[in-house]
Amino acid sequence: MRQLLAWTLAAAAVLAAAPAARPAAPVDGRAACPRLTTTWYGDNRAHLQQAIDQRGTCAGRPGRPRPVAVFDWDNTVVKNDVTDATLSWALRHDRLLRPARWTDISAWLTDAADRALTRACGPGAPGTPLPTSADAPCADEILQIRENATTMSGAAAFAGSWNHRRTVPQYAWVPQLFTGRTPADLAxxxxxxxxxxxxxxxxxxxxxGTHTLPAYVRYYDQQRDLVRTLRRAGFDVYIVSAGSEPITEVWSRGVGLDAAHTIAIRSVLDAHGRITPRTEGCGGVPATRGAVIPYIDGKRCFVNQEIYGVHGPAAWQRLPWRQRPAIAAGDADTDVAFVADATAVHLVINRNKPELMCRAYDDADGHWLVNPMFLEPLPRRGTAYPCATTAYTAPDGTAGPVLRDDGSVVPDQRDTVY
Structure with a gap:
């Protein structure tokens, strides 16, 4: 029953304790902090409000830097994936351009994937639109590679060596599919x-094609309210996403954030301002065909580089306390590094992603908050997360145990918030 009764009673208790309509009283003449107004699971709203009260400029700390909050985007601030929604629209409207060779796009695309795409999408002049609205096999191969990193026949679509905590080829592949278009086109x-x-x-x-995709996206009311409240409380709020930046910028405006506060995969442009397969690097790594994107440790790197101005190898490391977000939120293993770096609240939307949920349920510092998805929450995971054995993905792609900062192993964790 998804603990519906318990959730309802707990939420009611929190609302009773922190009425939405009642402003906070000023403390020692300082401005009152704005209040969250939406319903959250359990006492999550109370914990978030406490962090706002303690860290916001409304708490009266003249001359100190504005606190920072960083959110993942897809399935954290909104339900469903906005880059996938854009790819779906583009496929249905013939907006992808034919490459000279499919292997020109991704450094890791296999010969099997190249043959499958060439066969499914047919011949044609490079730079002309692919007929994906009518050519179901072509759309299918593209979607299958995006979703599963395989061809429709089951062959591996990517092979070779990459750092599995800095990139994943099928994520980098989506902006690469828009090679030849401009950022304005993509927006x-x-x-x-x-x-x-x-x-x-x-x-x-x-x-x-033959793929069934979500047709809708929704902004989560709770996250919209949280972003709005944080900004009113004096926080600098940023998005960091493994999606395409021109796409994410279109959506982030819906929560009041501009391009300067939206960080995602940044495509390198050619001399004519058109998207190329190359993406901007981070932490001293130059532009490549997707070797570094905002993904796991890559998200930490881009947060440290773009928000705190730390460049070179130091951007890959956890920074000192004052150079880390106060609040960070995510829903997947791609978010685990920057969410773990937060100093006041690590907010996790439960999508059953193992490393993130291991760290959230272990709650080593007492600041992890787990919330079910606000729309269509997942059922309870039937077995424990394998934290002590295989929930961690190493840079070489091998699986291992999740370790705490002190090197101890996180024990397997049961799913309790759903």
Whole structure:
């Protein structure tokens, strides 16, 4: 029953303890901190409000730097993936351009994937639109590689060596598919996809090729309220996403954040301002075909580099306390490094991702908050997370135990918030 009764009673207790309409009283003449107004699981709202009261400029710390809050985007601030929604729209409107060779796009694309894409998408002049709206096999191969890193026949789509805590080829592949378009083109596609996805009823799906994809996206009311409240309390709020930056920028405006506060995969442009397969690097790593993106340790690097101005190898490391976000939020293992770096609240939206949930349920510092997805939450995981054995992914891709900062092993954890 997803603990529905317990959730309802707990939420009611929190609301009773912190009425939405009652402003906080000024303390020693200082401005009152703004209040969160939406319902959260358990006492999560009370913990978030406490962090706002303690860290916001409303708490009266003249001359000190503004505190920082950093959010992942897809399935953290919104339900569903906005880059996938844009790719779906682009496939249905023939907006992808044919490459000269598919292997020109990704450094890791296999010969099997190259053959599958060439066969499915047919011949044609480079730079002309792929007929994906009518050519179901072409759309299918593209989506299968994006979703599963395999071809429709089951062959591996990517092979070779990459740092599994800095990138994942099928994430980098999506902006690479828009090679030849401009960021303005991609933003226009994202805007059209956004209007379509917000208008679609919650829970609806659509068929693209033979794939069934979510047809809707929704901003989470709780996260919109949290971002708005944080900004009013004096926080600098940022998005850090493993999606494409022009797409994420279109969506982040819906919570009041501008391009300067939106960090995602940044494509290198050619001399004519068109997207290339190369992506900007971080931490002293130059631009490559996707070797570094905002993914696991890559997210930490981009937060440290773009928000705190730390460049070179130091950007890959956990920074001192004053150079870390006060609040960080995510939903997947790709978020675990920067969420763990937060000093006041590590907010986790439960999507059953093992390393993140191991750290959240272990709650080593007492500041981890777990919340079910606000729409269509997942059922309880039937078995414990394998924290002590295989929940951690090493840079070489091998699985191992999740370790605390002191080197001790996190024991297996049961799923309790769903």
């Amino acid at each position: 226009a596609y994202a805007d059209a996809a956004r209007r379509e996805a917000l208008a679609a009823p919650v829970g609806t799906t659509r068929r693209v």
